Amino acid sequence: MASKKPWFFAVVRPALGAAALLVSLSSLGCRHIDGIDCQKSRPGSPGEYACTVPGFTDRDFLIHLPPAFDGSRALPVVIAMHGAAGSKEGFNALTCAGGDTASASCLSQVADKEGYIVVYPDGTRVNAITAASRTWNSGGAGSPRNLRCENACKDGVDDVAYFRALLTEVATITAIDQKRIYLTGFSNGAAMNHRLACEVADRIAAIAPVGGANLFAAAAPCTPSRPTPILHIHGDADPCWPYNGGLGTCAADQADSGSYVSVDETISGTATQPGWVQRLSCGLSPVTTQLGPHPRDTYSACQGGVTVSRVRVLSGGHTWPGGSQYLSEGRIGGVASEFSASQVIFDFFKATGAR
Numbered sequence: 001m002a003s004k005k006p007w008f009f010a011v012v013r014p015a016l017g018a019a020a021l022l023v024s025l026s027s028l029g030c031r032h033i034d035g036i037d038c039q040k041s042r043p044g045s046p047g048e049y050a051c052t053v054p055g056f057t058d059r060d061f062l063i064h065l066p067p068a069f070d071g072s073r074a075l076p077v078v079i080a081m082h083g084a085a086g087s088k089e090g091f092n093a094l095t096c097a098g099g100d101t102a103s104a105s106c107l108s109q110v111a112d113k114e115g116y117i118v119v120y121p122d123g124t125r126v127n128a129i130t131a132a133s134r135t136w137n138s139g140g141a142g143s144p145r146n147l148r149c150e151n152a153c154k155d156g157v158d159d160v161a162y163f164r165a166l167l168t169e170v171a172t173i174t175a176i177d178q179k180r181i182y183l184t185g186f187s188n189g190a191a192m193n194h195r196l197a198c199e200v201a202d203r204i205a206a207i208a209p210v211g212g213a214n215l216f217a218a219a220a221p222c223t224p225s226r227p228t229p230i231l232h233i234h235g236d237a238d239p240c241w242p243y244n245g246g247l248g249t250c251a252a253d254q255a256d257s258g259s260y261v262s263v264d265e266t267i268s269g270t271a272t273q274p275g276w277v278q279r280l281s282c283g284l285s286p287v288t289t290q291l292g293p294h295p296r297d298t299y300s301a302c303q304g305g306v307t308v309s310r311v312r313v314l315s316g317g318h319t320w321p322g323g324s325q326y327l328s329e330g331r332i333g334g335v336a337s338e339f340s341a342s343q344v345i346f347d348f349f350k351a352t353g354a355r
Contacts, residue, residue, distance in 0.1 A: 032131030035060030038173040061121040062088045068115035076180035077117045081189030087132045088120040099324040105340040124152045138191035139216025148258035179354035183207040198222035205355040208345040213266040227280045227304040231348045234263045235316025237333045267310045276308045292338030
């Protein structure tokens with residue numbers, strides 16, 4: 001997942017008597033970078049910093065501060081959650097055309113343009129050896145449907161507590177707009193977005209998951225404390241998290257390790273399982289618009305005036321539209337080039353505003 005052009009990770013020590021440490025990641029690709037206690041060494045200028053989360057060993061995060069950052073005003077925040085076997089270091093490159101982190105399609109580049117902070121947190125290691133392979137407990141355990149349950153799910157990791165601690169730490173080290181905290185994520189990270197909209201809706205202004213559906217609601221009650229605006233983006237030729245649910249086919253362990261929940265079950269629901277449309281009492285007839293050839297169905301008249309949208313990426317694989325073909329098309333499917341998911345997501349967040 002190494003980028004074509006160098007990008008930099010900066011840990012800036014306090015100005016009094018301390019030097020800045022600047023480490024080029026151009027030769028490191030997605031290798032793990034340890035965080036520091038950013039309450040002691042607070043970020044003071046635009047750039048990217050790695051910080052620890054108190055109480056959570058080896059669960060650091062990157063915080064990307066845009067050029068608009070000067071520390072004097074609270075900025076909106078996007079929490080970007082990597083997929084299974086991913087990490088904080090690799091997520092941004094996944095969103096970049098050709099994997100080039102100088103591309104205008106990158107999540108961090110769009111955030112810079114729009115004046116948002118982006119936080120890239122780490123899930124839990126799959127094993128003690130590989131720091132760059134991590135998962136989230138996005139739910140699925142205990143269901144009679146034999147749902148997919150990643151390592152963090154099997155281990156019962158409390159990622160809801162981690163998320164709350166993460167928000168507290170981010171707000172401690174820099175000024176953030178508490179009414180404009182947004183989530184996006186990919187695959188297992190996208191499923192974690194859905195879980196958090198079920199369980200921590202009071203802290204979230206909107207979610208925009210890509211390539212991962214609501215496993216949590218299929219195995220446990222999803223009773224959000226308030227409605228959350230939702231934009232779900234998913235390829236209809238995704239072999240890893242099939243659009244229509246069922247077993248994935250892009251990894252060797254998917255043949256017998258549980259089924260994935262479908263996009264339609266997650267959004268519009270089924271006869272036996274409510275989706276977000278029913279859960280938020282939305283109107284049942286969506287308005288369809290287009291992102292190039294790709295249909296975007298938007299349900300309105302929901303509780304609290306929110307909307308629920310589903311983008312069906314025609315012939316799209318387990319990829320980020322406008323992003324990287326990070327593995328072969330034969331294995332994960334293709335990348336849609338007609339729109340940038342990063343830009344569409346930020347447009348959605350801007351339209352949602354403060355909540």
